[in-house]
Amino acid sequence: MKPKVAFFDFACCEGCQLQVANFGEELLDILEVVDVVNFREVMSENGEDYDIAIIEGSITNQHAVERIKKIREKAKIVIAYGACACTGGINAMKNNFEMPEIMHYVYKDDAKYFDTIPTKAVDQVVKVDYYVHGCPVYPKEFVDVLKCVLQGVEYKVPEKSVCTECKLNENECMFDKGLTCMGPITKAGCNSWCINNGNICFGCRGFVENPAKNAAIEVLKDHGLNPELIIKKINMYNTVLDEKLKKKGEE
Amino acid sequence: MNKKTIKHSSYTLKPAHIIETKYLTDDIKYFKLRFTDGTDLDYTPGQFVMVSMCGVGEVPISISSTPTRKGFFELVIRKAGKVTSDIHSLKTGDKIGIRGPMGRKIPLSTIEGKDLIFVAGGLGIVPLRSFIDFVLDNRRDFGKVEILLGCKTPEEILFKDEIKDWEETLNVEFNCTVDKADPKWKGNVGLITSLIPSIFVYPERTYAIVCGPPIMYKFVIKALLEKGIKEDHIILSLERHMKCGVGKCGHCQIGNYYCCQDGPVFFYHEIKNNWEAL
Amino acid sequence: MQRYYVLNKNKLINFLSFIQSRSKLAAPVKKGEKSYAFEYITDLEKIALHYLPTILPVKKYFLPQRETLIEFNKKTRKTTHVIEFEELTLFGVHTCDLVGMQCLNAVMVEDPKDINYLERKNKLTVIAFECNSYCDEHATCGIMRTFIPSSGYDILFTEFDTYFLIHIGTTKGSEIVNESRLFDVAQKEHFDELNKLRKRKEEIFKPEINASYDELKKLMERACCTGAWEGIFDKCLSCGTCTNVCPTCYCFDINDDIDLNLLNGCRMRTWDSCQNEGFAKVAGGENFREERKNRQVHRYMRKFKYPVDKYNMYFCTGCGRCSRACVAKISLKETMNLLSERIKL
């Protein structure tokens, strides 16, 4: 029996779902081993029963909290899919502001009609079994995770930086081009996708385990970045991870 | 890129099948294995094998049986992560890939005729069992045998039946302590080091063989030295991250040693000045 | 065996075409303002004869970044050991990189031998290119004595105004030179020029570190567990770059891959780095090299201490790659000089 897979989206751009539709041939291989029963962007029919819930997006309001809890109850396996689900992603940048301030900024005077909470990664609300990091996700990694799901073993993101992959791919370093790059403190696993294609790493996969954050700030300063911009660059994908690290440090 | 295949290399797997398996505790499982081609594993106590789950990975596991008993070898595996969980799913009759034995073959003649103290912390009893059974199978060739075991809780004590046997029929002193007792526990409570001061030793003819969690070594060694046991009479089995098992991948390095080749069993004097050992 | 030849510069292109007719060719090409890489060459015009040490050393051909070791089938339970190799000629290998390959070799031929490496090595032809002056300020080939080529090549090119002086290192090199029919036998005047050049080089390449060659090991022994490293690695990000680009680093990881049907798969090895967080971590969470600084000290020990004890060789070729590529601008030369100031030998 093929396991039944359902995709659910929370606060996000749905770009990661689109990514699956872009898999091309690999998608056919995937559909041979799983049944997709609920997938808004690619299929229209809605299935009810599912074994594997793939969650896209972060949890940003009370309604979402209830919804994700229900999904967790029903699913045998929960996969956080994409940066928003894994680490809060860009959505979590709002946590760096006071809530009323951000509400006002977004909704102006209508703010009181919306219920919002600080952005949470899925695993801050329910247990997550697998993570597919990235904004958007790296297709090959999704396939790797799926293989682990099918084998019933855990998937481990390599405890390495994007630089390690970037060097293996022998790219010219962005720092040598006079640019800056988040590769040194970002979790590997995307095969340095962006740099291979001529872009810098934005750090979309989040910090490596135990990041040298202060050193990174110093290094970026040495390369001429102003401190405010550095903090912004780091916060872009790491707000929730930062919160978690702080908590761990306090323990 | 061209490709060719070869019969044998450091990475080729030798198939073995599981002839018996049972859970010792909730997350620790025992496996009795035999090579499919009927050959014996040619090993010395203290050595280990790489156990392969194709598609998932490979892990180093100590050989827990003694080479004096032929026709099989035994492994005891704790569910710790990806590969070990997958190994736990195996049943009697299943096949598995083995590489090894790996690691140094320590000359057992050095401990022959000597008094022995085995100091095991938790799962450390698994590799020590290989030494213990080896000694017991040649009981007359050794002096006094003392086993000290430290566990977190009484449930964690492995090989309870065998221990009884060792004590009753094989002239072995066995002492055990737990960190946390339960109502039924009548033995010692406290750290394993607390068992050492009260034992009686003739330092010049005593060897200690130690295996346990990393933090245990420093304290146990101190207590043993205080008993007068010589540095080159203390044998330690160390754990490190291992990938290749053949002294190449670098993961297991302890200063200038490769734990997988130069160890995992070391004499204390060899590593006491090594900045990464203890 | 005739050992010295001369190749007129305008015949270089013919020689390289000849090489291409025998095997695939890889040589340095420009990748960016200061970046070069060894790549497969089809268009000979792309070759950069004068180049800064490539991003990755030629070790990538001896011990590829990713390589299959075993293929298996879960159903038939058959596993086979595979070796991936190709006939390839490397042209333009700098002298420091020759030593890098010899270091790698020492490790891989040690029992148990690494068959994949050995088989692959035998299919590679190495044509070296001598540096007549420093590549840049990061190089320490002066103190490491790697600026004078001594061995490790099949053929060595030394550049002069209008010609290359060729030294034959192996019979394979000799065959290539003879078959190509492009070379003339070297004469006395050529040897005189070579001697002059080598003398001039002794003047150009000077110890970049304030210690003697023999003292480097002692420096490590004395510095190892002391405060001498204080502050040096404060900005280290543990990105792993310094090890990945190093010609003498060979640590690797082994991982499995399997197809989606969970039927056929392979076991691969991939370059790894002792700088990575997970490198020395074991299940249960204990990390035997938790402190970033200790990972760097370990790296230095692996260059200047352990291999000297084991193989009687320094595992640093002075190529400067680690310093050149470090985003935190941590320099090997400066580090060694600082240590030599802080430690009394």
Ligand SMILES: Cc1cc2nc3c(=O)[nH]c(=O)nc-3n(C[C@H](O)[C@H](O)[C@H](O)COP(=O)(O)OP(=O)(O)OC[C@H]3O[C@@H](n4cnc5c(N)ncnc54)[C@H](O)[C@@H]3O)c2cc1C
């Ligand atoms: C010489 C030696 C003997 C051992 N003997 C036993 C034994 O008899 N019984 C037992 O239960 N365990 C033993 N271990 C520990 C066992 O190897 C680890 O628990 C196991 O590797 C964890 O792998 P995993 O994939 O389940 O965990 P993960 O955390 O998923 O590990 C991933 C990878 O990291 C490496 N790794 C992680 N932890 C360790 C570790 N502790 N030691 C070595 N490599 C590690 C392995 O290569 C593994 O594939 C021994 C370790 C060593 C070094």
Ligand code: SF4
């Ligand atoms: S480009 Fe970025 S990821 Fe690549 S090596 Fe440089 S810093 Fe690291």
Ligand code: SF4
């Ligand atoms: S290179 Fe950086 S930004 Fe690009 S996918 Fe990888 S982690 Fe994300």
Ligand code: SF4
């Ligand atoms: S390249 Fe620099 S920052 Fe990166 S690990 Fe090496 S020393 Fe540290």
Ligand code: SF4
């Ligand atoms: S340590 Fe640095 S200078 Fe020495 S060989 Fe390695 S990369 Fe080159």
Ligand code: SF4
């Ligand atoms: S380090 Fe020395 S030998 Fe190596 S490329 Fe630079 S100048 Fe040449």
Ligand code: FES
């Ligand atoms: S496990 Fe690879 S070197 Fe020891």
